[in-house]
Amino acid sequence: MAVFTPLTRAQLEVFVQPYGLGPLLDYQPISEGSENSNFFVSLEQGEFVLTLIERGQSHELPFFIELLERLHQQGFAVPYAIPTTDGQALRQLAGKPALLQPRLAGQHVRHAEVAHCRAVGQWLARLHLATAAQPLQRPSDRGLPWMLEQGPRLAERLDPVAAKLLRATLAEIPCLQAALATLPQANLHGDLFHDNVLFDGSRLSGVIDFYNACSGSQLYDLAITVNDWCSQPDGQLDASRQQALLGAYSELRPWCAAEFAQWPRMLRIACLRFWLSRLLAVDGQPGLSGQPKDPWQYQQMLACRWQG
Numbered sequence: 001m002a003v004f005t006p007l008t009r010a011q012l013e014v015f016v017q018p019y020g021l022g023p024l025l026d027y028q029p030i031s032e033g034s035e036n037s038n039f040f041v042s043l044e045q046g047e048f049v050l051t052l053i054e055r056g057q058s059h060e061l062p063f064f065i066e067l068l069e070r071l072h073q074q075g076f077a078v079p080y081a082i083p084t085t086d087g088q089a090l091r092q093l094a095g096k097p098a099l100l101q102p103r104l105a106g107q108h109v110r111h112a113e114v115a116h117c118r119a120v121g122q123w124l125a126r127l128h129l130a131t132a133a134q135p136l137q138r139p140s141d142r143g144l145p146w147m148l149e150q151g152p153r154l155a156e157r158l159d160p161v162a163a164k165l166l167r168a169t170l171a172e173i174p175c176l177q178a179a180l181a182t183l184p185q186a187n188l189h190g191d192l193f194h195d196n197v198l199f200d201g202s203r204l205s206g207v208i209d210f211y212n213a214c215s216g217s218q219l220y221d222l223a224i225t226v227n228d229w230c231s232q233p234d235g236q237l238d239a240s241r242q243q244a245l246l247g248a249y250s251e252l253r254p255w256c257a258a259e260f261a262q263w264p265r266m267l268r269i270a271c272l273r274f275w276l277s278r279l280l281a282v283d284g285q286p287g288l289s290g291q292p293k294d295p296w297q298y299q300q301m302l303a304c305r306w307q308g
Contacts, residue, residue, distance in 0.1 A: 003029040003037045005052050005094050012041065012050070015093050018084040019100060021045040036211060037096070040103060047103040049079060052096040053211070061097055063138045064210055065089050067131075067187055074130050077104055077198075077206035104206030106198030112229050115202035117241040120229055121248030123204050124192060128218045129253055131187035140190060140214040142273055144173050151272070154279050162299055169272045169302060172265050180217055182258040188214055188221035193228045219259045222249060223270035227301060235300035264305070271302035 006029075013024045022044020030038040030049070037052040053061065065081045072080035079101035081089040091098050109116055140146075151170045155163040189196075190212035198206040230242040275298035282295055 003031075003039070004054050005037045005096055007039065007052075007094060011094065012039075015050075015091070015098070016041065016043060016100070018086070018088070019043075019082060020085045021048075021082075041100070048082070049101045049103050049208075050093075051079075051099045051101065052093060053098070054096065055211075058097050060138065061090055061099075063136055064213060065099070067136050067213055068210055070136075071127070071130065076127070076130070078210070079104060079206075079208050104198050104208065106200045106205035108195050108197065109199050110194070112194065112241060113202070114240055114244045116199060116204075117229050117245040118248040119199070119202065119204040120192065120197060120225060121245035122252060123197075123207060124189070124222060124225055125249045125252035127189060128184075128186040128221070132184065132218070135185060135187045135215040138214045140188075140212070140216060142212070142277060143214070143216070144177055144269075147269075147272055147276060148173055150276050150280065154276060154283075157283075165299065165303055165306070166272070166275070168306070169268050172268065176262065176265055176269060179258065179262055183217040183219050183262065184253075184256060184259070185216060186218045186221075188216050188218070190214055190221060190224065192221070192225040217266075218253070219255075219262060219266050220270060222246075223263070223266040224273070227267060227270050227274075227298075231301055235297075235302075235304040237304070264308070268302060268305045271298050271305055274298045275302060 007027075009024070009027070012027055016024050024041065024043060026042040027050075028040045030040060035055045037054055039050045041048045041050050068078050068080040071078045081099045081101060083089045084091070089099070112120075148170065151166055155166045155170075158166060189207065189210060191209060192207070196207060196209040197204060198208065226237070226242055226245060229245055230237050232238050275295055278293050278295035278298060281293065
């Protein structure tokens with residue numbers, strides 16, 4: 001279960017009353033997710049998702065609320081924060097920051113096909129184009145400085161082959177840092193994995209879980225997405241899915257020359273980010289609960305990205 005703070009019906013009944021959406025009919029914990037507690041909530045006037053924020057600083061939550069409200073106003077199907085009748089979008093429940101959001105239609109896909117990858121590429125390009133002119137500023141709390149801080153310590157606990165792979169990728173970070181200023185910037189989703197995208201057939205119907213959103217290089221967001229959506233079980237990239245995703249993206253937001261030059265390195269750094277975070281989760285880092293995801297998947301993926 002990915003619910004770290006259980007709630008009672010009585011707590012929820014009190015919490016939902018100020019929204020003016022009718023009484024609580026039903027609620028159900030959501031098992032997906034690895035960082036926050038989520039519940040499906042049925043009220044008289046519709047279906048909603050309640051999120052308790054378990055990780056991160058509460059002072060950063062206005063960033064997420066404003067970003068999602070902007071995207072909602074521009075027609076994106078995203079889980080924006082619904083305000084109470086007196087205008088409160090961010091509230092407290094069980095001692096945690098809490099948001100009530102609309103429940104989006106659609107289902108997660110377990111096995112991505114070309115059509116799914118094309119739709120994801122289009123959506124990501126739209127996100128970057130919508131925010132490139134005036135991105136809301138928030139550096140990632142798991143960006144390059146975090147990788148340089150956590151990586152060397154974690155390498156000491158790995159077997160020699162894995163440690164060599166990790167250190168070789170860390171050694172690329174200074175070169176990438178120097179190039180970042182030349183790459184197009186925008187607001188990034190930062191975690192556009194299978195379990196954060198909803199589909200109705202092959203039509204993308206919504207995107208959820210923006211709690212890794214930040215400002216930064218658009219290419220980095222694209223690399224994170226390609227690694228998840230286009231990788232085969234052995235870690236190699238599937239050519240047809242990668243071509244579909246990148247082709248759909250670049251039709252709307254063409255790449256610059258500097259991005260082409262940094263693409264192989266960016267794919268590796270994007271692997272490193274999730275390898276490290278999964279190693280920390282397995283290590284029992286405070287604040288990370290639930291069933292941790294397998295770090296080996298991203299270790300294997302990273303090894304493949306070095307092979308070309």
